Amino acid sequence: MSKNVLILPGDGIGPEIVEQAKRVLELVNEQYSLGLEFTEALVGGAAIDADGIPLPEATLDAAKKADAILLGAVGGPKWDAIPDFQIRPEKGLLGIRSNLGLFGNLRPAILYPQLAHASSLKPEIVSGLDILIVRELTGGIYFGQPRGVRVKEGGVREGYNTYVYDENEIRRIGRVAFEAARQRGKKLCSVDKANVLEVTVLWREIMDDLAKEYPDVELSHMYVDNAAMQLVRAPKQFDVMVTGNMFGDILSDAAAMLTGSIGMLPSASLDVNGKGMYEPCHGSAPDIAGQGKANPLATILSVAMMLRYSLNEGDTADKIEAAVSQVLDQNLRTVDIMSDGMTVVTTAQMGDAVVAAL
Amino acid sequence: MSKNVLILPGDGIGPEIVEQAKRVLELVNEQYSLGLEFTEALVGGAAIDADGIPLPEATLDAAKKADAILLGAVGGPKWDAIPDFQIRPEKGLLGIRSNLGLFGNLRPAILYPQLAHASSLKPEIVSGLDILIVRELTGGIYFGQPRGVRVKEGGVREGYNTYVYDENEIRRIGRVAFEAARQRGKKLCSVDKANVLEVTVLWREIMDDLAKEYPDVELSHMYVDNAAMQLVRAPKQFDVMVTGNMFGDILSDAAAMLTGSIGMLPSASLDVNGKGMYEPCHGSAPDIAGQGKANPLATILSVAMMLRYSLNEGDTADKIEAAVSQVLDQNLRTVDIMSDGMTVVTTAQMGDAVVAAL
Ligand SMILES: CC(C)[C@H](C(=O)O)[C@@H](O)C(=O)O
Ligand SMILES: CC(C)[C@H](C(=O)O)[C@@H](O)C(=O)O
Numbered sequence A, B: 001m002s003k004n005v006l007i008l009p010g011d012g013i014g015p016e017i018v019e020q021a022k023r024v025l026e027l028v029n030e031q032y033s034l035g036l037e038f039t040e041a042l043v044g045g046a047a048i049d050a051d052g053i054p055l056p057e058a059t060l061d062a063a064k065k066a067d068a069i070l071l072g073a074v075g076g077p078k079w080d081a082i083p084d085f086q087i088r089p090e091k092g093l094l095g096i097r098s099n100l101g102l103f104g105n106l107r108p109a110i111l112y113p114q115l116a117h118a119s120s121l122k123p124e125i126v127s128g129l130d131i132l133i134v135r136e137l138t139g140g141i142y143f144g145q146p147r148g149v150r151v152k153e154g155g156v157r158e159g160y161n162t163y164v165y166d167e168n169e170i171r172r173i174g175r176v177a178f179e180a181a182r183q184r185g186k187k188l189c190s191v192d193k194a195n196v197l198e199v200t201v202l203w204r205e206i207m208d209d210l211a212k213e214y215p216d217v218e219l220s221h222m223y224v225d226n227a228a229m230q231l232v233r234a235p236k237q238f239d240v241m242v243t244g245n246m247f248g249d250i251l252s253d254a255a256a257m258l259t260g261s262i263g264m265l266p267s268a269s270l271d272v273n274g275k276g277m278y279e280p281c282h283g284s285a286p287d288i289a290g291q292g293k294a295n296p297l298a299t300i301l302s303v304a305m306m307l308r309y310s311l312n313e314g315d316t317a318d319k320i321e322a323a324v325s326q327v328l329d330q331n332l333r334t335v336d337i338m339s340d341g342m343t344v345v346t347t348a349q350m351g352d353a354v355v356a357a358l
Helices: A014-031 A045-051 A057-065 A089-098 A113-118 A166-182 A200-213 A224-233 A245-258 A297-309 A314-329 A346-358 B015-029 B047-052 B057-065 B089-099 B112-118 B167-183 B198-211 B226-231 B246-256 B297-309 B316-330 B347-355
Strands: A002-008 A036-040 A069-072 A103-111 A130-136 A148-151 A157-168 A189-191 A218-223 A240-243 A268-272 A277-278 B001-008 B036-040 B070-074 B104-110 B131-134 B148-151 B157-166 B187-192 B218-223 B242-244 B265-269 B276-279
Touching: A002 A014, A002 A045, A002 A057, A014 A036, A014 A069, A014 A297, A014 A314, A014 A346, A069 A089, A069 A297, A103 A166, A103 A245, A103 B218, A113 A314, A113 B157, A130 A166, A130 A245, A130 B157, A148 B198, A157 A166, A157 A200, A157 A245, A166 A189, A166 A200, A166 A240, A189 A224, A189 A245, A200 A218, A200 B148, A200 B157, A218 A224, A224 A240, A224 A245, A224 B246, A240 A245, A245 B226, A245 B242, A245 B246, A268 A297, A277 A297, A277 B198, A297 A314, A297 A346, A297 B246, A314 A346, B001 B015, B001 B047, B001 B057, B015 B036, B015 B070, B015 B297, B015 B316, B015 B347, B047 B089, B057 B089, B070 B089, B070 B297, B104 B167, B131 B167, B131 B246, B157 B198, B167 B187, B167 B198, B167 B242, B187 B198, B187 B226, B187 B246, B198 B218, B218 B226, B226 B242, B226 B246, B242 B246, B265 B297, B276 B297, B297 B316, B297 B347, B316 B347
Parallel strands: A002 A036, A002 A069, A069 A277, A130 A240, A189 A218, A189 A240, B001 B036, B001 B070, B070 B276, B131 B242, B187 B218, B187 B242
Antiparallel strands: A103 A130, A103 A268, A148 A157, A157 B157, A268 A277, B104 B131, B104 B265, B148 B157, B265 B276
């Protein structure tokens, strides 16, 4: 039975990195007769330009029908000036996450040994770094109601958002994190602000509750401010971290940057059935779009995650990851991860190298 | 006319670090005839132990009457098990901030040249680091209503908090930040999540508005996830950063940890008239309390900030800061900032050294 992969190139460097990732996916599709079929659609700024909205119905339909989705990136200054808050590239991304129930966001922060020098941290602090951040992606303050800007008595405007989680949402993401920890180092750190925010008091309670079902996993709790500090001070103390949408946004980006090579980091956003959207951790980098400078490896590694989590092709995922490691061993580098003695390559040349390695 | 300084030792290492800071304050009070008088009161866990609540009325009254407040730190595992969310050490701190209207939190992240090695970041990334984070401290999600845990239809519990700011609150903290930037490097970065949260769309609008009054200050905007990354990647790009209560909590701790010497960092929390509470950036460190290991320098530097911002004694503040730099030059180090070839000293010995230097 054939499976459908929806490709969403998006904005900025999105199209060029997705192009290389698609080559890799097409290659393994042939090599291993995976039976994948591809469709493509517009999202984000590209969709605003074509259809006036960031998530056209056709795109949402295609996303619902697909078995897995590969996304480049969305956003750019071009669309920042649009006054309507609903007509923003980001709303396309948020709309897919929410409409498809992609609540489980997996963000690995891995430091490739070949790129140890790239980090702004001292080598001994980050060498061998391998953290998985599990971020809740369809709830919390991102989607909480009520929200908006209202006029108070006296004519003063006030902006407001609601940070809300119910037990079920917390338990659902908690399970994803405990399961992931069980497959890894068996250590889970739940991040909250339970000394100030009631919503995270509930979060902590449910995590404690779940821990009884996972006696093999060691659960700890950490306040978000301390977690941000500990990531800077001694990131290798962490195995899996789990947190809500907003804290996860901040901490996963900080963790990614610890590696100094965010151009290497993929991510997965999964629904209850393991269907998912896959995208690089980095953004659309409009400043370098179209110049062949972008690093396609995070997107190629996102393809590997897709094969592993949504398409049940873990062996093929391993092969792609090995191919990426191999091109690094060949000293090939896009500019973002360039260093002395290495060979600079373009986006397409990096794609060529991975294809050759496969 | 005499001025009153309220001393709140608090919990954990609070009493021992405050003791040294008080010695310094008493000394300069005599040396320069500052006319300061001291009172002392309980807050946090110490107040829970004595009076059952974290902010007794007598403490709040004394705080209101004082011209400035010196706080050690609050909190510890001893009080974590209390089921009533209102009976927590942190509520004492939050209660003073809120009741006294201490909305303007100044958190410098400065790397002392003598301690450059202490950072987990590479020296070239952090040497000379000097950032000021201006955090709004009496609003945002910390104090927003409604909040709590409620039972939804079907018996499912849901926790919720409200992230809210009105124009006046934003403008007020914005001015503090623009004024600070004007006195420093004339660069202000406002941190928000305006691509997702309506409350921060208003925040951004007001900051843009204020910028017209400060043409000499260069205002930029950054999303909070990117700000967390940029702090790790290249922190020296920042001069002054301004943000809300929750983002400020996270980013100021991350920024402090970039220095690797959080035991050196003071903070100020100011009201509209410049009255303020001063405290170290670090916490109550219950694990080392009572052992003479704590670094009193952040609290001593908080005294310097107090003299500068609330007591109009900037020259005396300079002298204290010079004395701290001098003891570092004498190679004296508490354990938290210890390194090869330096001399370990206790909390009290560090206090002695600063007193001697003065
Ligand atoms: C683009 C933006 C809405 C998004 C988010 O905040 O979730 C991004 O930062 C991410 O982390 O995927
Ligand atoms: C103790 C806690 C309530 C407090 C806060 O979150 O504001 C602390 O982390 C701080 O930053 O001063």
